Amino acid sequence: MNFSERISGRDITKEMKAFEMRAKVLPPDYQTAWKEIIQxxxxxxxxxxxxxxxxxxxxxxxxxxxxxxxxxxxxxxxxDSKGFCAALVGDEGAKTYRDKWREQLNKNVAKKLGGLT
Structure with a gap:
């Protein structure tokens, strides 16, 4: 992968298209499950x-x-496809990007408030 593909995200787009091509040959119920898993x-x-x-x-x-x-x-x-996906990424306690952003925001606010006192 070259630098420009990595910066633009084209490498991910290429990989996802390749995944979609592979998924198209799966039976319909598997294709539906694949879409749910991705989401x-x-x-x-x-x-x-x-x-x-x-x-x-x-x-x-x-x-x-x-x-x-x-x-x-x-x-x-x-x-339970959601539970399956949570298990894939490291159990039910795995943090979503929203959790990570919320945690970072809370840290930044605490740092600013701590600096004011």
Whole structure:
């Protein structure tokens, strides 16, 4: 990946397009699950989403293998796709980007208030 692709985010766009092409050959119920997983995982990404690319790749590989084995999507993910995604990123206590921003804002406010007293 070159510098301009990294700065512009085109590297992520290319990876996501490649993931989407792979997902198009999955059965319809797997495609629906893939879309839900992507939506549920984005909130755990950093500002660029690069930290999620290996996770997306692994999840898509799991879906490809299990669909080839003939398993149903419920056997693979269970009935809680949000819980599945939370477990992927490090358990239910994993912080979303909103949590991280809120924590940083609180630290900045506390620092400013502490400096005034």
């Amino acid at each position: 549920n995982l984005w909130i755990y990404g950093d500002s660029t989403g690069r930290n999620l690319m290996p996770i997306f790749d692994s999840v898509l590989e799991l879906l490809e293998v299990t669909s080839e084995d003939g398993q149903s999507i419920d056997e693979v993910l269970g009935d």
